[in-house]
Amino acid sequence: MLGDHPFPASSRGYRDALDWLAKFGLIDKIGVESTGSYAAGITRFLLESGVDVVEVNQPHPHLRARRGKDDSIDAEAAARKALSGQATAIPKVTTGVVESIRVLRLARESAVRSRTRTIVQLRSLLVTAPAQLREQLTERSAAVLVARCAGLRPDLDRLDDPLQATKRALRAMARRIQMLDEEINETDASLKQLVERTAPTLTSKLAIGPGHAAHAVDHRRAEHSAAPLRGRIRQTLRRRTDPGLLRQDASHAPAPRR
Numbered sequence: 001m002l003g004d005h006p007f008p009a010s011s012r013g014y015r016d017a018l019d020w021l022a023k024f025g026l027i028d029k030i031g032v033e034s035t036g037s038y039a040a041g042i043t044r045f046l047l048e049s050g051v052d053v054v055e056v057n058q059p060h061p062h063l064r065a066r067r068g069k070d071d072s073i074d075a076e077a078a079a080r081k082a083l084s085g086q087a088t089a090i091p092k093v094t095t096g097v098v099e100s101i102r103v104l105r106l107a108r109e110s111a112v113r114s115r116t117r118t119i120v121q122l123r124s125l126l127v128t129a130p131a132q133l134r135e136q137l138t139e140r141s142a143a144v145l146v147a148r149c150a151g152l153r154p155d156l157d158r159l160d161d162p163l164q165a166t167k168r169a170l171r172a173m174a175r176r177i178q179m180l181d182e183e184i185n186e187t188d189a190s191l192k193q194l195v196e197r198t199a200p201t202l203t204s205k206l207a208i209g210p211g212h213a214a215h216a217v218d219h220r221r222a223e224h225s226a227a228p229l230r231g232r233i234r235q236t237l238r239r240r241t242d243p244g245l246l247r248q249d250a251s252h253a254p255a256p257r258r
Contacts, residue, residue: 031082
């Protein structure tokens with residue numbers, strides 16, 4: 001090993017790291033772990049600088065237990081995998097429109113989860129609410145119930161009364177749900193624009209909204225990143241003698257039993 005050196009995870013640190021590596025000679029390729037998460041920044045910088053980057057899988061937990069968990073150890077292991085040709089996976093691309101779709105989907109999914117959780121809490125609070133309030137809010141539709149609760153008028157000077165405090169809590173939850181609805185609708189509108197620009201034929205299909213179309217586009221990106229690995233696995237399985245390890249073509253399928 002020629003050496004190791006820590007660099008900060010910043011634009012200046014990325015440049016310094018590349019300059020430091022260039023001192024040892026011509027850079028053929030660089031192995032990087034977690035190109036789609038923690039190392040997304042340096043991966044983008046290296047690709048923009050014209051460096052060939054390969055994604056390296058994290059070492060097995062048993063190996064980490066024996067060798068320890070350290071940045072220097074992980075960096076050396078990644079470099080050796082790239083040098084030996086063991087690491088050949090294409091790093092995830094985080095600079096195009098698909099990355100924009102991914103981050104918007106994260107925001108939407110977070111809002112949807114928060115909305116669902118708040119609706120459950122609102123209904124649970126109604127179960128224990130004073131009878132005179134609970135009997136007024138018997139709507140089964142979540143939208144109607146949220147609208148009714150958002151219009152409640154608690155007496156803020158009498159919050160020591162459980163009835164008024166419950167009204168205040170129900171109104172706060174209902175207005176939070178309405179804000180989340182607005183956030184989800186705005187995000188859906190942004191996703192629709194991006195998906196229609198990226199996959200117009202997909203959004204033209206019946207019953208495929210912007211949310212499902214965005215999921216399909218993002219999932220397709222993940223499949224594309226994993227394609228080289230799947231290809232190597234299938235090549236390995238083809239060398240086996242057991243035909244059951246690999247799904248064969250329909251022409252090679254066994255005849256059905258009669």
